[in-house]
Amino acid sequence: MVGRLQVGEGNEEALVTLYQIGRAPNSPSLTPFAIKLETYLRAANIPYKNDHSGKKSSKGKFPWISYKGKPVADSEFCIEFLNKERNIDLNSHLSEEQKGVGRALQKMVEENTYWVLVLDRWLYDKTNGVCIAFKIPSIMRWLPRRKFVGFAKKQGIGLHSKAEVEQILRKDVKAISGYLGSKKLLFGDKISQYDTAVFGQLAAMKYEPFGGMAGGVIDEFPVVCAYLDRIKTELWPDWEECNTGGGTRQATK
């Protein structure tokens, strides 16, 4: 189905450094964009190492990479850069029409669905799961909450009621489910760059649901759950080593 894993192998000069924010309780990252980028690196067989020191990109965000001394910010620009540098095209098997659909699905999950995750974690989850995972003391939690809910309000989705946001998520996941149908991956048996983007966003909701609403909505769609499980099994055989066991231990990878 997909390429072979080759994590951290190869010569040091050719190693990509992936800057992210530490491993998460039940998944490799609390940011879906880092899950996407690490999944892409695996799908493309690119040797890499992680840096969890918390150094932000020039744009103030995570994830980002450094390759042969050159820093690149934004997961998508990282992928475009590596595709060029290493002559990689995970979409080479796609028609122009499929690329159009892939682009639309990717932008839906990254520019729309993602904001449901932000609200789910920073507003709806009364267990404070994301704050606990980030080890933010109780008296400080209002600060990032105000920041991220503020982002969602500026984006627009944060102005809707929780019931409306839940419906937005349900419609997005239904669209992915309908497009997947009986296919293994978005465009058949072979992984594409678009799968890594969709996986990043939806895996963050399914495997790291905290106490919010999003995980339950994903679970309404068995086709999507099976799709996520397939990519996880194939590209993340070390998933358990790349998380902190629900916050009970250090990740070993």
Ligand SMILES: N[C@@H](CCC(=O)N[C@@H](CS)C(=O)NCC(=O)O)C(=O)O
């Ligand atoms: N378009 C960016 C989005 C990255 C992004 O939004 N990262 C968030 C975490 S999910 C972040 O770093 N936020 C930190 C902050 O805003 O302070 C990408 O694809 O990398």
